[in-house]
Amino acid sequence: MLKNKLKQILEETGISQSELSRKSGISRQGIKKIVDNPFHAISGHTLSELLMALKILFDDLCALYTKEEYLLEKLLNRVFSEKSLKLLTDILYQKTKLYFKFDYWASGQTLRLSSKGYYENYSFSGYIRITTNLDNPTF
Numbered sequence: 001m002l003k004n005k006l007k008q009i010l011e012e013t014g015i016s017q018s019e020l021s022r023k024s025g026i027s028r029q030g031i032k033k034i035v036d037n038p039f040h041a042i043s044g045h046t047l048s049e050l051l052m053a054l055k056i057l058f059d060d061l062c063a064l065y066t067k068e069e070y071l072l073e074k075l076l077n078r079v080f081s082e083k084s085l086k087l088l089t090d091i092l093y094q095k096t097k098l099y100f101k102f103d104y105w106a107s108g109q110t111l112r113l114s115s116k117g118y119y120e121n122y123s124f125s126g127y128i129r130i131t132t133n134l135d136n137p138t139f
Contacts, residue, residue, distance in 0.1 A: 001065045003073070004042060007035045009054060009061065024053035039070065 021028040026049055034040045051061060
């Protein structure tokens with residue numbers, strides 16, 4: 001998965017989206033989509049045009065991301081921030097006296113909570129799924 005750094009490059013170089021559009025031959029709307037979404041899928045042709053217009057190398061414009069890194073960027077920064085996970089952990093601990101662990105599961109739009117332990121006379125072991133939509137996060 002590619003993450004582009006076009007927004008950062010334009011800010012650093014002082015080049016406007018309109019100017020880049022003229023230099024590269026890519027529509028201004030196309031440039032805006034790439035700037036607004038660092039994970040926007042870029043065709044080989046568009047990528048080539050951007051690199052030539054900006055006179056930079058691939059590594060200057062793009063970074064390769066694993067699925068896990070992508071999820072951290074897209075999912076945790078939108079819905080499951082460190083602050084919200086801490087709050088959720090605290091609430092769960094107050095109610096159950098159990099510590100929970102968070103990790104990814106299945107589709108990449110799901111956060112898994114797991115814990116093992118005892119609450120009063122009951123043991124707990126299992127998963128709770130909180131599924132979100134990356135375009136419109138909801139619980």
